[in-house]
Amino acid sequence: MAEALIKFTDVSFSYSADSPQEFEALTGINLEIEAGEFVAVLGHNGSGKSTLAKHINALLVPTAGNVVVAGIDTRDFDRVWEIRQNVGMVFQNPDNQLVATTVEEDVAFGPENLGIPTPEIHRRVDEALELVGMNEFRLRSPHQLSGGQKQRVAIAGMIAMRPRCIVLDEPTAMLDPVGRQEVMDTVLKLNRQEGITIVLITHAMEEAILADRIVVMEEGRVVLTGVPRAVFSQVETLTQLRLDVPQVTALANRLRQRGYDQIPNNILTIEEMVNVLCQLE
């Protein structure tokens, strides 16, 4: 089997290590993410999700253990730019990520810094804007855009660097329903059509069910991992971790508790629930 694109081996991380404020945010993480995978990371605030994400592009390096991305140990300081070219990050607040006066300049910022020749930059900017559906806005100022559009521009800026993986840390938390849909459609397209590995940190269960695999974190540890259907069938565990489950999944669980065993415990969507009820005799 090919080496995983991202590999965490016994990773622990402490903020303010060796000081009285020392706080262990990650404890003994072992995790492999394959090229082309779409992984959603769940967990309440303070569970270590964002700390985990920042290890993927070497914004943080482990206190113990190691993280290897595309064959490079993130502690290898001389190759940190190589890692960041391979792993793009998109954050929660769309206003904090855009730097230029027009959309196309913003998207060009990354590749320019990589020292790529101008004609190639043009080509990449065109492609990236096309992919996120923002071509018609290329000459606009980023501050005239909606939240969802800003996030798509931020994503385009990453794509223009041709990363193998994009890590998104709650990219839809500050968006309205339309903006959320736009961003998730873009994320799915990048994954399914372009084969880019996606690590999505989210609280939104309707986003998590789209992933190939879910990783649930609690107190700096990975406590649950599996395909969405398997993870969400554990309604009690998730509730104990104070996470949401999709409402129809919660409903199915309540019906089962009342003794209606004909309802399966792994329903994720409204359509599935309707189908189950239609097929009952």
Added chain:
Amino acid sequence: MPIRVEGLSYIYNAGQPMEKLALNNVSLAIEDGEFIGLIGHTGSGKSTLVQHFNGLLKPTKGRIYLDGVDIHSKEITLRSVRQQVGMVFQYPEYQLFGETVFEDVAFGPKNMGVPEHQLAERVEWALNLVGLDIGLKDRSPFELSGGQKRKVAIAGVIAMQPRILILDEPTAGLDPKGRDEVLSLVSRLHQEEKTTIILVSHSMEDIARLATRLVVMANGEIVLEGTPEAVFQHADYLERIGLGVPQMKKLLQALQEQGFDVHPDHYTIEAAEGEIVKILETK
């Protein structure tokens, strides 16, 4: 009637090339003790509307009355309006500034003239209400978690004991635990303190569960108004203007379309469960 809005229009950048009509002839009355859910897509005018309720924005046209008094008349000061109409903005934790939690929460009541000797009691009351440990009062607010910071910011508004509390997307960016805590706080203020609540939110599930009346905005106008049952009848229209309907309502509607005998006007898990049990019992 505590809040009455009559023929309110508001234009951003009036007279400039970027001029934008944000509110177009809006009229609305809000009774004491109501829990209003205000919904609408981004740019529909929700935030612009609520910023008129405590005089932060001045109407281009139209009037806002608080207990029958025009808030921009000489009969009332804006200070008094803002004491009665509290406002929790989006991401209120960005506005924390105090060196300690106490200082931050005490700022509003102090400015309103609450005497020094009552301040401690008032701060304690507010922190208690938002569910923060009183032991945190001497800590810097900036050392707290995101959810705690948000609660400090809300406590600062509640400490002024407003009769009417406006919250503009108070759960945005919080995790499910933080969201549940903030919503249960709002619900407690409504039920126990009898505060009139105006909640701006994108979550149809939360709004449907909590609000007594919904006000739906699109393109600077109020386009629907009524009980959650009445408003969610218009599912197709809501989706057309970039909003949704609660998941459970969608499920029941889909079941009805398949010929099941269910009542589609429910939007909580508990109510949907009742309807589906009816189906299961006939099988």
